[in-house]
Amino acid sequence: MAHAHKLEIFRGLIKFKSNTQKIWGVLIFLSIVTAIEVALGISKPHILVVNTFLGMKLLNWIFIILTLVKAYYIAWDFMHLRDEKSSLRRAIVWTPIFLVAYLIFILLFEADYIYNVFKDGYVTWNF
Amino acid sequence: MDSTVATSTEENVWGGGNRPLGASYGKLMMWFFLVSDALTFSGFLASYGFSRFKFIETWPIADEVFTHVPFFHGNFPMYYVAFMTFILIMSSVTMVLAVDAGHKMMKNKAIIYMFLTIIGGAIFVGSQAWEWATFIKGDYGAIETKGGRILQFVKADTGERAALSDFSKTLPSERVDHENKNGVWFYQGESLPSYTVNEVVEGLKSNPNILIRTETINSEGEKTLLTREESLTKIKNAELVVEGANLVRNEYGSRLFADFFFFITGFHGFHVFSGVIINIIIFFNIILGTYERRGHYEMVEKVGLYWHFVDLVWVFVFTFFYLV
Numbered sequence: 014m015a016h017a018h019k020l021e022i023f024r025g026l027i028k029f030k031s032n033t034q035k036i037w038g039v040l041i042f043l044s045i046v047t048a049i050e051v052a053l054g055i056s057k058p059h060i061l062v063v064n065t066f067l068g069m070k071l072l073n074w075i076f077i078i079l080t081l082v083k084a085y086y087i088a089w090d091f092m093h094l095r096d097e098k099s100s101l102r103r104a105i106v107w108t109p110i111f112l113v114a115y116l117i118f119i120l121l122f123e124a125d126y127i128y129n130v131f132k133d134g135y136v137t138w139n140f
Numbered sequence: 141m142d143s144t145v146a147t148s149t150e151e152n153v154w155g156g157g158n159r160p161l162g163a164s165y166g167k168l169m170m171w172f173f174l175v176s177d178a179l180t181f182s183g184f185l186a187s188y189g190f191s192r193f194k195f196i197e198t199w200p201i202a203d204e205v206f207t208h209v210p211f212f213h214g215n216f217p218m219y220y221v222a223f224m225t226f227i228l229i230m231s232s233v234t235m236v237l238a239v240d241a242g243h244k245m246m247k248n249k250a251i252i253y254m255f256l257t258i259i260g261g262a263i264f265v266g267s268q269a270w271e272w273a274t275f276i277k278g279d280y281g282a283i284e285t286k287g288g289r290i291l292q293f294v295k296a297d298t299g300e301r302a303a304l305s306d307f308s309k310t311l312p313s314e315r316v317d318h319e320n321k322n323g324v325w326f327y328q329g330e331s332l333p334s335y336t337v338n339e340v341v342e343g344l345k346s347n348p349n350i351l352i353r354t355e356t357i358n359s360e361g362e363k364t365l366l367t368r369e370e371s372l373t374k375i376k377n378a379e380l381v382v383e384g385a386n387l388v389r390n391e392y393g394s395r396l397f398a399d400f401f402f403f404i405t406g407f408h409g410f411h412v413f414s415g416v417i418i419n420i421i422i423f424f425n426i427i428l429g430t431y432e433r434r435g436h437y438e439m440v441e442k443v444g445l446y447w448h449f450v451d452l453v454w455v456f457v458f459t460f461f462y463l464v
Contacts, residue, residue: 032240033237033240036233036236036237036240037233040229040230040233043229044226044229047222047225047226047229048222050459050463051218051219051222054203054217054218054462054463055203055217055218057361062361073463073464076459076463076464077459077464079459080455080456080458080459083455084452084455084456087232087448087451087452087455088448088452090236091232091233091235091236091444091448091451092444092445092448092449092452093239093441097161097162097163098161098162098163100161101161101162101163101168101171104161105171105174105175108175109175109178109179109182112179112182113179113182113186116182116183116186117182117186117189120186120187120189120190121186121189121190121193123190124189124190124191124192124193124194125193127194128193128194128195128196128197131194137287138287139198139287139289139355139356140285140286140287140289140377
């Protein structure tokens with residue numbers, strides 16, 4: 014259904030009159046998000062660096078969440094997933110999410126285990 | 141002629157006019173490819189995460205590695221990468237506008253937007269080449285220890301990084317590059333760094349203003365700075381002078397860091413490069429009126445999907461390589 018565009022973002026909070034207008038709107042939003050990321054990356058607020066959640070700095074959580082937000086709008090509006098059938102959308106989105114979540118979980122746990130072996134084991138490697 | 145358009149009036153499943161999931165054959169195949177490509181990139185990024193978590197206390201800090209902007213001297217962490225990100229998002233926007241113009245059968249508009257997209261892609265690839273060149277060249281130089289760890293140097297009074305040339309002594313020695321004309325049987329030797337280990341060690345000993353910085357990250361999130369005494373003890377382990385980066389060792393820290401940098405940004409850069417090539421082909425097809433005759437511009441949309449995907453991947457590479 015290529016010609017029927019859904020012209021609202023943020024669950025209908027902002028409605029656009031034409032597809033072109035929506036594209037520029039999304040660009041502005043993505044630029045703002047990137048600017049926030051860069052500003053945080055350069056200033057590195059102390060509170061966000063010191064505090065951690067699930068073993069990772071709050072700052073890094075913010076970066077990852079903002080990245081996923083950006084990915085959502087690129088896929089939904091630039092790649093027209095918003096206008097596709099929900100079955101196609103789900104097949105495309107959930108397959109990688111499921112597999113990647115599993116991969117990340119298993120690799121990072123293993124890496125943390127190896128880190129502890131290096132740290133507590135009787136092997137000197139940092140000299 | 142065109143298999144992607146349902147010409148049959150019978151829309152039964154076995155009649156050939158069926159469009160599963162409401163998408164044409166070509167578009168569906170492009171999505172299949174993109175999903176598998178997304179899994180490939182995820183594999184790379186997850187293995188980067190693996191190595192990073194493994195060496196979480198000694199991993200290089202990206203802010204201190206990527207500090208250069210072309211034509212400017214000084215320390216500008218991340219500005220250039222942010223610029224590259226913006227360029228890629230911008231070219232994504234012109235791509236969507238080209239697709240939109242294609243839907244409305246506006247040939248001239250589609251040509252202009254495709255052209256802008258190609259320019260954006262070319263700027264990005266050029267920027268990445270420049271990033272690579274800067275990364276390979278290095279700027280301060282470092283010492284590798286017997287354990288394969290990197291020692292960097294800092295000026296004690298200002299806290300700034302010290303380049304090897306700032307303090308190394310020049311000692312008389314007979315180091316020469318092995319050249320073709322000097323050997324009956326010639327093997328290419330490794331090119332020599334600007335200073336020998338001995339020259340750096342002597343320079344450190346005679347210059348009280350220089351301290352060593354190790355790879356270890358302290359609780360403040362910064363690299364550990366050794367005292368003068370510790371520095372003099374540590375330098376006894378010096379084994380090699382490292383300048384710049386290659387696949388074996390690099391002056392920024394963990395060897396895996398440079399390996400992943402070359403591999404992941406290289407693979408992404410290759411995607412951008414091939415995307416630019418495909419965009420150029422489509423650009424000329426539009427000019428020649430191929431899609432005008434075909435009656436629809438779906439090809440632009442399919443290539444657009446690939447182009448946006450490249451942008452999408454960069455968003456993740458940007459986060460995990462430069463921000464986190």
